[in-house]
Amino acid sequence: MSSSVEYDVVIVGAGLSSLSAAYEITKKKPEAKLIILEATDYIGGPIKTVKMKGANGDDYWDVGASRIGSKQVEIMNLIGELGLETYEHYDEGKKYWQLPNGSIKSYSGKIPPLPYTSLVDVLRYFNKVDGMQGKVNLEDAKATPKADEWDNMTVDELKTKTLWTQVAKDMVDVLTIMFFGIPPTYLSVMQYAYVIATCGSWNAHIAGDRACKLNLRIKGGTRGLVDRLIEKIGKDKFALNAKVSKINQDGGPNSGATVETEAGKQYTARKVIVAVPVMCNASIKFTPALGSNHLLPSAIAGLFFVITYKKSFWREQGSCAATLNMQGTLEAVQEKTEHPILVVFDHTSANGNPALMGAFGALSLREKTSEERRGMVVKYLREVFQSDEPMDFVDYQDYSWSPCKEIPPEDAFKEERASYVLSSIRKPEGAIHWAGSHTATAWYDCLSGAVQAGQRAGKEVI
Ligand SMILES: Cc1cc2nc3c(=O)[nH]c(=O)nc-3n(C[C@H](O)[C@H](O)[C@H](O)COP(=O)(O)OP(=O)(O)OC[C@H]3O[C@@H](n4cnc5c(N)ncnc54)[C@H](O)[C@@H]3O)c2cc1C
Numbered sequence: 001m002s003s004s005v006e007y008d009v010v011i012v013g014a015g016l017s018s019l020s021a022a023y024e025i026t027k028k029k030p031e032a033k034l035i036i037l038e039a040t041d042y043i044g045g046p047i048k049t050v051k052m053k054g055a056n057g058d059d060y061w062d063v064g065a066s067r068i069g070s071k072q073v074e075i076m077n078l079i080g081e082l083g084l085e086t087y088e089h090y091d092e093g094k095k096y097w098q099l100p101n102g103s104i105k106s107y108s109g110k111i112p113p114l115p116y117t118s119l120v121d122v123l124r125y126f127n128k129v130d131g132m133q134g135k136v137n138l139e140d141a142k143a144t145p146k147a148d149e150w151d152n153m154t155v156d157e158l159k160t161k162t163l164w165t166q167v168a169k170d171m172v173d174v175l176t177i178m179f180f181g182i183p184p185t186y187l188s189v190m191q192y193a194y195v196i197a198t199c200g201s202w203n204a205h206i207a208g209d210r211a212c213k214l215n216l217r218i219k220g221g222t223r224g225l226v227d228r229l230i231e232k233i234g235k236d237k238f239a240l241n242a243k244v245s246k247i248n249q250d251g252g253p254n255s256g257a258t259v260e261t262e263a264g265k266q267y268t269a270r271k272v273i274v275a276v277p278v279m280c281n282a283s284i285k286f287t288p289a290l291g292s293n294h295l296l297p298s299a300i301a302g303l304f305f306v307i308t309y310k311k312s313f314w315r316e317q318g319s320c321a322a323t324l325n326m327q328g329t330l331e332a333v334q335e336k337t338e339h340p341i342l343v344v345f346d347h348t349s350a351n352g353n354p355a356l357m358g359a360f361g362a363l364s365l366r367e368k369t370s371e372e373r374r375g376m377v378v379k380y381l382r383e384v385f386q387s388d389e390p391m392d393f394v395d396y397q398d399y400s401w402s403p404c405k406e407i408p409p410e411d412a413f414k415e416e417r418a419s420y421v422l423s424s425i426r427k428p429e430g431a432i433h434w435a436g437s438h439t440a441t442a443w444y445d446c447l448s449g450a451v452q453a454g455q456r457a458g459k460e461v462i
Pocket residue numbers: 012013014015016017018037038039040042043044045046047064065066067068242243244245275276277280283284301302303304401403404435436437438444445446447448450
């Protein structure tokens with residue numbers, strides 16, 4: 001039998017966006033009766049900081065979402081307000097680039113060592129995409145001048161139409177998989193241009209330097225942000241292992257909504273903020289049905305690792321360790337596991353303890369043991385750095401994150417055009433308001449986007 005409790009606001013999901021909404025409400029309306037329902041037993045989504053052994057003793061490292069950008073106003077302001085500090089991500093010196101044929105090349109500066117014709121080709125493509133993103137109407141995507149054409153074209157088709165050289169085509173595939181978590185055949189040009197537009201330019205979307213979204217880290221780990229928000233909101237405001245399966249607002253426009261968990265517990269609320277990743281909306285039954293299906297293809301999971309060292313052998317080699325594996329990335333979408341590591345980068349702590357971080361590809365690698373995956377990491381690092389020093393690690397941890405288990409069937413996305421979904425993605429539906437980084441107009445699917453969207457949804461319900 002179900003029991004029902006009454007609230008002013010129920011927030012679904014306990015990621016950074018939900019916390020930002022709850023903090024906004026707590027600051028402005030401390031008397032509001034608020035509850036946050038989270039499907040898992042963890043608050044913070046992919047934000048995870050772990051204690052590991054380092055060169056100078058124990059220290060803390062992010063093994064999930066970790067990098068932010070000095071130009072990201074919302075997250076920078078929040079970090080300042082909560083008294084946290086940042087430090088620069090190390091990006092100096094040699095980088096590595098593994099081509100689809102497996103050969104590894106090193107380069108310095110921003111431009112990878114491509115043959116001249118491929119380089120011209122790629123730069124032409126980047127210019128084209130920059131022009132396209134500049135025309136997106138972020139407030140009302142369906143009012144974008146070419147919305148009809150872009151809704152009906154995939155990134156794969158755009159790539160084939162624009163590019164001549166195979167290397168350039170492979171590069172577009174890799175960057176799409178890397179930054180969107182989905183292959184170009186699955187992504188509409190409308191969604192692609194929209195996401196890039198939320199970053200302001202193609203360069204800001206992909207680059208790892210000061211111009212972009214990834215040049216800083218939070219001292220002590222990003223978890224500090226989550227912990228401080230929990231303190232401000234109050235630990236008693238969270239219900240964990242409370243997966244929401246139904247939201248019912250049959251009673252008319254002003255009578256709020258009833259939120260029901262899988263276990264059958266009901267919460268009635270004047271306002272509901274849904275702050276789950278856009279793919280997870282598929283697992284909630286909305287009654288009456290939503291005006292738009294609120295579904296867009298997006299990354300569903302990530303598997304990251306951190307490996308710590310006594311000394312920074314890569315910096316001694318004049319490198320920042322940044323490695324992009326085109327071969328592994330192209331194979332990962334086919335679930336091949338021969339070249340499992342997709343990216344590597346420097347992850348030295350704020351205290352100077354050397355470490356590397358990286359990401360695995362194929363989802364099936366989750367079924368291996370952490371020790372097996374560690375073996376893959378060490379093997380790959382030996383190949384990249386042409387040295388046995390990677391074997392001499394101090395500690396290793398990895399973290400697998402997936403916000404929802406039910407992946408919507410492919411035809412769920414064909415029902416509605418991306419520009420229509422994007423136009424209604426943050427429009428309230430009755431008592432339901434929308435947060436989550438996918439509803440941000442700045443830095444979509446980034447930590448800063450999560451903060452912006454949460455703050456906006458918090459203000460709406462206030
Ligand atoms: C591995 C990884 C690394 C990343 N690295 C970076 C980075 O370095 N920099 C950056 O800017 N961005 C990064 N991102 C992206 C960034 O982390 C996300 O955009 C951001 O955390 C999203 O926050 P959110 O609150 O919108 O959603 P989430 O943090 O995903 O939170 C949503 C919550 O909703 C819960 N939920 C889902 N369904 C239900 C339900 N039915 N009922 C109740 N709860 C539910 C989930 O369990 C989850 O806790 C990374 C993402 C991943 C996966």
